[in-house]
Amino acid sequence: MSEQKKTFVVTRFDPDRDPAPRQQTYEVPVQPDWKVLDALNYIKDEIDGTLSHRWSCRMAVCGSCGMMVNGKPSLTCKDSLADYGSRVEVAPLSNFPIVRDLVVELEGFLEKLKAVKPFILKEKERALAEGTHRQSPEQLEEFRQFSYCINCMLCYAACPVVANEPEFLGPAAIALGHRYNMDSRDEGQHERNEIFRGEGTVFSCSYANECSEVCPKHVDPAAAINQAKFNAVIDWLAGFVTSRGGK
Amino acid sequence: MDVIRHDLVIVGGGGAGLRAAIAAAEKDPKASIALVSKVYPMRSHTVSAEGGAAAVARDDDSLEMHGFDTVKGSDFLGDQDVIQYFVAEAPKELTLLEHWGCPWSRNEDGSVATRAFGGMTTKRTWYAADKVGFHMLHTLFQQSLRYSNIVRYDEQFVTKLVVDGGAVHGVAALDVREGVVRLILGRAVILATGGGGKIFPFTTNGNIKTADGMALAYREGVALKDMEFTQYHPTGLPGTGILITEAARGEGGHLKNSEGERFLTTRDYGVGQKAELGPRDMVSRAIIQEIEAGRGIKGPYGEYVNLDLTHLGEDVIMKRLPMVRELSMLYGGADPIHQPIPVRPVLHYMMGGVDVNIDGATSLPGLYAAGEVACVSLNGANRLGSNSLTECLVFGARTGLAALQYAKGASGANDAACLRQAEEEAARVAGLRGKRGGERIAQLRRELGATMERGCGVYRDQAAMDETVHTTAQLRGRYGDLGLVDKSTVFNTELIAALELGNMIAVAEAIAVSAAHRNESRGAHARRDAMKRDDANFLYHTLAYAGYAGPRLDKKAVTLGVWVPEERKY
Numbered sequence: 001m002s003e004q005k006k007t008f009v010v011t012r013f014d015p016d017r018d019p020a021p022r023q024q025t026y027e028v029p030v031q032p033d034w035k036v037l038d039a040l041n042y043i044k045d046e047i048d049g050t051l052s053h054r055w056s057c058r059m060a061v062c063g064s065c066g067m068m069v070n071g072k073p074s075l076t077c078k079d080s081l082a083d084y085g086s087r088v089e090v091a092p093l094s095n096f097p098i099v100r101d102l103v104v105e106l107e108g109f110l111e112k113l114k115a116v117k118p119f120i121l122k123e124k125e126r127a128l129a130e131g132t133h134r135q136s137p138e139q140l141e142e143f144r145q146f147s148y149c150i151n152c153m154l155c156y157a158a159c160p161v162v163a164n165e166p167e168f169l170g171p172a173a174i175a176l177g178h179r180y181n182m183d184s185r186d187e188g189q190h191e192r193n194e195i196f197r198g199e200g201t202v203f204s205c206s207y208a209n210e211c212s213e214v215c216p217k218h219v220d221p222a223a224a225i226n227q228a229k230f231n232a233v234i235d236w237l238a239g240f241v242t243s244r245g246g247k
Numbered sequence: 248m249d250v251i252r253h254d255l256v257i258v259g260g261g262g263a264g265l266r267a268a269i270a271a272a273e274k275d276p277k278a279s280i281a282l283v284s285k286v287y288p289m290r291s292h293t294v295s296a297e298g299g300a301a302a303v304a305r306d307d308d309s310l311e312m313h314g315f316d317t318v319k320g321s322d323f324l325g326d327q328d329v330i331q332y333f334v335a336e337a338p339k340e341l342t343l344l345e346h347w348g349c350p351w352s353r354n355e356d357g358s359v360a361t362r363a364f365g366g367m368t369t370k371r372t373w374y375a376a377d378k379v380g381f382h383m384l385h386t387l388f389q390q391s392l393r394y395s396n397i398v399r400y401d402e403q404f405v406t407k408l409v410v411d412g413g414a415v416h417g418v419a420a421l422d423v424r425e426g427v428v429r430l431i432l433g434r435a436v437i438l439a440t441g442g443g444g445k446i447f448p449f450t451t452n453g454n455i456k457t458a459d460g461m462a463l464a465y466r467e468g469v470a471l472k473d474m475e476f477t478q479y480h481p482t483g484l485p486g487t488g489i490l491i492t493e494a495a496r497g498e499g500g501h502l503k504n505s506e507g508e509r510f511l512t513t514r515d516y517g518v519g520q521k522a523e524l525g526p527r528d529m530v531s532r533a534i535i536q537e538i539e540a541g542r543g544i545k546g547p548y549g550e551y552v553n554l555d556l557t558h559l560g561e562d563v564i565m566k567r568l569p570m571v572r573e574l575s576m577l578y579g580g581a582d583p584i585h586q587p588i589p590v591r592p593v594l595h596y597m598m599g600g601v602d603v604n605i606d607g608a609t610s611l612p613g614l615y616a617a618g619e620v621a622c623v624s625l626n627g628a629n630r631l632g633s634n635s636l637t638e639c640l641v642f643g644a645r646t647g648l649a650a651l652q653y654a655k656g657a658s659g660a661n662d663a664a665c666l667r668q669a670e671e672e673a674a675r676v677a678g679l680r681g682k683r684g685g686e687r688i689a690q691l692r693r694e695l696g697a698t699m700e701r702g703c704g705v706y707r708d709q710a711a712m713d714e715t716v717h718t719t720a721q722l723r724g725r726y727g728d729l730g731l732v733d734k735s736t737v738f739n740t741e742l743i744a745a746l747e748l749g750n751m752i753a754v755a756e757a758i759a760v761s762a763a764h765r766n767e768s769r770g771a772h773a774r775r776d777a778m779k780r781d782d783a784n785f786l787y788h789t790l791a792y793a794g795y796a797g798p799r800l801d802k803k804a805v806t807l808g809v810w811v812p813e814e815r816k817y
Contacts, residue, residue, distance in 0.1 A: 014735045014737060015737055016735045016736055016737055017735070033486065033580070044740075044741075045688075045689035046689065048732075049688070049731065049732045049733055049741045050732055050733040050735065050741065052738045052739070052740045053740070054286075054290075055454055056286065056290055056292065056453035056454045056455045057290075057292065057294060057295045057453040057454075058453065058454070058487065058489070059295060059487075059489045059490070059574060059578065060573070060574075060577065061294050061295055061378070061381050061570075062289075062290045062291075062292075062294045062295065062453060063289065063290065063294075064286070064290045078577060099424060099737065099738050100735070100737045100738040101738070103738050106287065110287075110401075113389075113392070114392045118389040118392065119347065119348060119389050119390050119392065119393055120346065120347055120348040126346050128339055128342060128343060128346075131342060132342050132345040132346075132351075132358065132359050133345065133346075133357075134356070134357030134358065135353055135357050136353060136355070136356075136357045137352075137353050137354075137355065139357075140350060140352070140353055143350070144350060147350050147382065147385075148378075149385075150289075150294075150381070151287075151289050176389075180348065183348060183350075185346075185348065186348070
């Protein structure tokens with residue numbers, strides 16, 4: 001296969017020695033079927049062993065290799081180099097602190113994920129002897145798409161609210177909380193809706209829809225956030241009516 | 248040096264590690280459990296499993312049938328007590344996962360759907376479309392967030408087991424972010440680090456699958472068992488090796504040669520009526536034979552055959568195999584609704600691993616292992632597709648509980664001795680950072696892969712295996728002259744790659760030596776110069792121990808039972 005040279009302008013930052021992020025340029029012989037990640041791995045193996053980036057599955061499911069490519073959030077193992085010109089800029093994901101080079105800090109997201117209680121909540125735990133729940137294909141369809149999130153963080157890098165308000169719960173965490181709310185097996189909606197009514201959650205979203213546009217798994221977090229807003233309000237109204245009318 | 252103390256230390260945060268952690272955390276809310284992983288748990292390679300998890304679910308199925316399929320698939324090298332326990336626990340574990348939210352695909356009546364899989368008599372593979380590993384991993388990870396007694400150490404690379412007085416007392420772990428080594432003390436340690444597919448050049452495995460846990464145990468004198476049995480999955484995408492799940496054939500896909508012939512139905516490859524749903528070892532061999540007979544299709548990455556799904560129709564493909572379609576289009580250049588997918592056999596799984604008993608206990612007190620890193624002898628010489636995800640759950644849970652029980656009775660460590668070991672390990676790791684030397688990581692990795700593919704591929708013979716034994720030993724020597732350029736303490740992935748390469752070379756040598764010794768064909772170990780299985784001389788497990796001059800072999804009896812070894816024909 002015929003290879004082609006491309007110039008990669010890669011953000012470098014080593015807190016041990018660099019006062020601020022800098023850019024480094026590499027010439028890479030690129031194969032026609034390569035993804036952006038293939039070029040980074042070539043640089044790492046053949047040109048510069050000091051380049052740091054995260055990757056593993058190289059099949060768009062482990063979520064490790066999110067970066068900015070020519071200014072846009074990209075899952076680099078999925079993103080074809082054929083779609084780019086001769087100059088490709090690779091930078092760490094926006095809206096996250098840089099750890100080193102193309103590696104960003106994810107601890108904040110892990111806390112946000114935990115905050116939405118991403119697990120089945122029950123009034124009373126179901127016993128093993130009761131067997132599996134019945135869940136119709138239609139009920140599965142209610143949340144299936146929202147369960148596709150691979151935690152790649154592209155949506156946080158794209159989100160204008162996260163850019164201004166780093167504490168914002170953010171698209172992926174809200175989508176995953178909403179995923180459990182929509183699951184017919186779950187009984188934790190009130191708990192999660194209360195979380196969603198708090199500060200820096202669903203009502204902070206300005207519905208820019210950027211998250212859904214960059215999502216490599218078509219989770220559509222913007223739709224999840226919109227549905228979650230609606231449900232959180234309905235839940236609150238229902239609680240209000242019950243507490244007033246239930247006496 | 249920082250010293251951290253827990254009751255139980257689990258190394259690895261994939262399916263088996265998370266399941267072990269949850270089992271122990273639930274059993275004893277007061278026990279403190281460290282979950283140490285070189286990546287964030289949701290990046291673990293369990294995520295890449297696609298097709299499903301096996302457990303008896305239907306009225307036309309039975310534990311006996313699942314057990315027999317598994318023992319036959321193993322070419323009678325599986326331990327039958329382990330297999331019987333496994334099939335009995337499997338439905339409970341998958342039900343538990345359902346309670347925790349795993350989005351299993353459903354029948355119209357709301358019950359869990361099952362699909363056909365290779366070597367399985369009936370439909371017993373539970374699935375969530377074709378993203379089963381992904382959903383299982385995220386379900387387990389998210390469930391684990393409920394337990395405050397599971398303390399995660401993400402992106403911490405365990406480089407050594409701390410052993411004193413004949414027992415394991417913890418691990419030395421390199422904090423990838425900060426570059427420091429810490430001592431994490433535990434009364435018991437569970438290895439759940441997965442396999443080492445990256446030893447091979449053409450593999451479905453992700454970059455993190457570097458046999459770390461196997462190497463950790465091996466260095467402490469624990470045996471690696473049945474390492475010669477490395478599984479080639481029949482259908483990987485040429486070039487990348489990305490997995491196209493067996494579920495594609497389970498849903499009715501056909502394998503075809505360059506003449507458009509369904510060779511598994513027209514020629515005798517031993518799979519009988521099962522055709523495309525024969526076990527992986529046999530189907531992989533059939534593909535290689537087709538290619539060798541000149542009926543392969545030439546492509547830029549060597550010859551391949553076609554996996555044809557076009558007759559299944561768009562609806563089945565979109566509903567049940569959406570990831571197959573996505574992967575084929577992204578990495579294989581084919582839309583399976585309209586075109587066949589190019590595929591060839593690809594290194595996928597290690598049946599062998601750290602020798603453990605049914606409780607996951609190794610011969611070293613306090614050390615346990617579960618999942619692909621372990622060899623509990625469920626899979627014998629050839630694993631059936633969809634048994635391994637269930638294995639992670641069944642033996643993850645049992646091992647978690649057994650290790651917790653051990654931890655409660657274990658005597659405390661000699662802290663000073665453990666600290667001394669961890670400090671020595673910290674010095675070794677620091678010495679590797681930016682070390683001068685003439686050998687390069689990428690070059691050694693390439694040579695390792697090349698020799699393993701030549702000597703320990705789908706088909707093997709004595710001369711090629713002997714050469715691989717020789718080459719892996721040489722690579723072990725050359726590794727000592729490795730040169731590194733990155734001196735940074737922060738997220739030094741070159742240092743990690745160097746440590747991983749050391750692990751891979753050690754385990755590769757154990758694979759090659761074990762393979763060269765077994766002078767018969769059984770399961771995935773197929774020799775051109777010894778085509779038949781030889782129960783009289785080789786119905787035993789191979790044990791490989793680390794020795795100064797290379798691996799030393801021993802043998803261990805297979806636990807037989809109700810199923811008597813017979814010729815393996817389908």
